[in-house]
Amino acid sequence: MRRPDELFDGAARSLSARLAAGMTRRSFLGRMGGAVLAATGGAAVAAAVKPEKGEAFHFCGHIWTTGSCPNPLGLPRIDRNGNPLRPSDGHPIDNLGRPVDASGWAIDGSGERLRGPDGEVLPRAPRTRLCEEWTNERYGLNSIMQGSWYRCCGGQIRKLVDCCSSSKKRINGDASLTGYCWDGKRVFCVLYYDSGLKC
Amino acid sequence: MVETFTPAVCGSRSRQRLAAAFFALGALVASAALGAALGFLGGLVGTRPALIGAVALASLAALRELGLLRLPVPQARRQVPERWRSELPLPVWSAGYGAGLGVGFLTFQPVATFWVACAAALALGRPLLAAACFALYGAGRAFMAVWPRRREPDGTAAVERLVGQRALVSRANAAVLVLAVVLLAVAPAAGAAVVSLGRGFDPSADGNTLARARMSSGTIEVVIAPPAPDPAVPVSPADAPALDGNLLAYADSQGIKVIDWQTNHQVAKIDGAVSDPALDWPNIAYLRDDGSHERLILEDLSNSQVRRVASVAAADDLGRPSLAGGRLAWHRVRHRGSAVFVLNIATWTRRAIVRTSIWMESNPSLTGTRIVWVEQRPAGSYLRLRRFGSSRTRTLTHVKGRKTFLWTTALTGRTAYVTKWTPSAGRSALLRVTF
Numbered sequence: 243m244r245r246p247d248e249l250f251d252g253a254a255r256s257l258s259a260r261l262a263a264g265m266t267r268r269s270f271l272g273r274m275g276g277a278v279l280a281a282t283g284g285a286a287v288a289a290a291v292k293p294e295k296g297e298a299f300h301f302c303g304h305i306w307t308t309g310s311c312p313n314p315l316g317l318p319r320i321d322r323n324g325n326p327l328r329p330s331d332g333h334p335i336d337n338l339g340r341p342v343d344a345s346g347w348a349i350d351g352s353g354e355r356l357r358g359p360d361g362e363v364l365p366r367a368p369r370t371r372l373c374e375e376w377t378n379e380r381y382g383l384n385s386i387m388q389g390s391w392y393r394c395c396g397g398q399i400r401k402l403v404d405c406c407s408s409s410k411k412r413i414n415g416d417a418s419l420t421g422y423c424w425d426g427k428r429v430f431c432v433l434y435y436d437s438g439l440k441c
Numbered sequence: 442m443v444e445t446f447t448p449a450v451c452g453s454r455s456r457q458r459l460a461a462a463f464f465a466l467g468a469l470v471a472s473a474a475l476g477a478a479l480g481f482l483g484g485l486v487g488t489r490p491a492l493i494g495a496v497a498l499a500s501l502a503a504l505r506e507l508g509l510l511r512l513p514v515p516q517a518r519r520q521v522p523e524r525w526r527s528e529l530p531l532p533v534w535s536a537g538y539g540a541g542l543g544v545g546f547l548t549f550q551p552v553a554t555f556w557v558a559c560a561a562a563l564a565l566g567r568p569l570l571a572a573a574c575f576a577l578y579g580a581g582r583a584f585m586a587v588w589p590r591r592r593e594p595d596g597t598a599a600v601e602r603l604v605g606q607r608a609l610v611s612r613a614n615a616a617v618l619v620l621a622v623v624l625l626a627v628a629p630a631a632g633a634a635v636v637s638l639g640r641g642f643d644p645s646a647d648g649n650t651l652a653r654a655r656m657s658s659g660t661i662e663v664v665i666a667p668p669a670p671d672p673a674v675p676v677s678p679a680d681a682p683a684l685d686g687n688l689l690a691y692a693d694s695q696g697i698k699v700i701d702w703q704t705n706h707q708v709a710k711i712d713g714a715v716s717d718p719a720l721d722w723p724n725i726a727y728l729r730d731d732g733s734h735e736r737l738i739l740e741d742l743s744n745s746q747v748r749r750v751a752s753v754a755a756a757d758d759l760g761r762p763s764l765a766g767g768r769l770a771w772h773r774v775r776h777r778g779s780a781v782f783v784l785n786i787a788t789w790t791r792r793a794i795v796r797t798s799i800w801m802e803s804n805p806s807l808t809g810t811r812i813v814w815v816e817q818r819p820a821g822s823y824l825r826l827r828r829f830g831s832s833r834t835r836t837l838t839h840v841k842g843r844k845t846f847l848w849t850t851a852l853t854g855r856t857a858y859v860t861k862w863t864p865s866a867g868r869s870a871l872l873r874v875t876f
Contacts, residue, residue: 337819338843357864359860359862360680365774366756366758366774368774368800369776370798370799
């Protein structure tokens with residue numbers, strides 16, 4: 243009898259092969275990367291990741307020139323849903339850059355919810371997606387996360403994501419490229435998600 | 442001037458010194474009084490219009506002193522009344538001479554600088570500070586009355602020598618006016634003047650009366666500070682003050698009470714899980730929490746009519762409402778965004794003053810003509826101001842970073858108050874911002 247993980251990997255490989263047969267490599271990686279990473283725990287994705295470490299541009303893995311999407315703390319680190327994370331350790335943060343607990347309440351260093359001068363817990367600040375909400379509001383675009391690619395950064399797999407829109411200019415101010423976007427969209431800015439999977 | 446205090450063979454050196462002293466006193470007091478009056482008027486006019494006027498006037502004056510523009514200078518072509526010296530006692534006429542010259546506009550004005558100083562005092566909008574600055578003008582007048590005599594045995598010759606350097610003085614004056622234009626244009630008054638009022642939070646203001654909450658031995662109390670010389674009035678235990686003239690609404694463990702803070706007589710109360718009142722008698726707005734929802738209620742205390750204005754889930758926040766001029770303002774902060782709303786009570790129409798899915802817009806306060814609120818971003822927090830009917834937003838003050846931020850607000854006339862809060866230190870302070 244095959245081990246459960248062998249069964250799982252085998253199913254993932256079959257799925258990957260079927261999907262890859264109907265698409266280009268770039269669009270396949272873009273569309274499937276997120277789902278595979280989430281569903282398989284990384285075994286199928288690891289095969290698509292180059293073994294060498296990603297060269298850093300303004301963050302590790304990003305070897306192109308498109309700027310970061312707007313974010314609270316200077317680097318566009320996100321969770322799997324596109325919400326902001328603290329770049330240094332991946333702790334969830336709200337839109338004001340404050341670390342938050344699982345329910346979204348801002349907390350201090352000891353994990354206690356922040357309170358106002360009257361002793362009441364401070365209200366939860368908004369916590370919204372950097373691509374779909376932040377970029378849309380600040381630049382008036384109808385942007386959406388699309389394509390992605392993977393690099394090994396700091397010993398773990400980093401997924402770099404294109405935030406795509408119909409704008410012909412990217413966040414840098416100059417002409418935008420297609421990158422890993424599809425349906426006629428172009429790369430406006432980039433984000434990244436650290437999977438924690440070893441590479 | 443000083444020669445006239447004691448003409449030849451008419452009075453001793455000590456008499457001359459006495460006259461000079463009274464002259465100086467008169468000049469200082471009169472100029473300080475003029476400065477105080479201008480500062481007071483400036484507070485009524487508004488810092489910004491007065492400042493714009495001062496910059497314009499200083500520019501014109503500089504052009505005039507540089508000889509590029511011909512402009513008459515308002516002045517009274519008069520000298521001090523000669524007959525006073527023979528009709529009045531020395532202290533009276535010497536002080537009178539000083540006062541007449543100290544106010545400036547009762548005598549010759551060879552240059553326009555005096556009027557620029559008047560405009561600057563208006564722009565300050567603060568009587569005491571303007572008085573202190575203008576007293577320097579009086580000191581200068583007193584100095585010029587006695588200085589030539591100290592340098593020369595013949596005071597007249599000393600003055601004539603000074604007049605001979607008029608061109609140099611004119612150029613120096615022009616340079617000072619140009620500098621004044623630059624300084625006035627970049628003055629803090631061009632934005633707003635910010636003063637810390639000490640510890641406290643949750644301000645509420647009506648005219649010159651300010652109420653604030655503060656921690657006192659582990660209990661929150663409210664302190665109402667009327668204008669001097671009336672003493673401050675504490676109310677304890679009490680939280681979340683809302684002032685409306687003589688009336689104060691506040692929250693305590695039973696609910697909300699409305700009292701006449703001068704007599705401590707209770708005029709109304711609302712029991713239950715209610716908090717954060719806003720008062721514009723007979724209307725009162727407050728939050729009611731039923732565990733699953735937080736609701737903003739508007740109640741007419743004259744007929745007990747209760748209307749629900751807004752409702753959010755318990756995890757979201759409607760904040761501290763503000764009620765004035767027939768309008769009600771509140772914020773709504775949710776996980777997906779925030780907004781500040783204003784409701785026209787008469788028409789029951791509401792609109793969003795600001796709405797965002799990124800920042801936290803919160804804690805509005807309003808008057809009949811303006812609204813302020815706090816916008817929090819990762820880089821810092823900002824006290825925003827907008828006039829009703831305008832889409833232009835000004836920033837009155839800001840605090841950088843996230844460790845300390847601006848919180849609850851109050852607004853009355855052209856003065857805003859805002860709490861500055863540092864959670865890690867447990868420190869709150871109240872800022873007053875005039876604009």
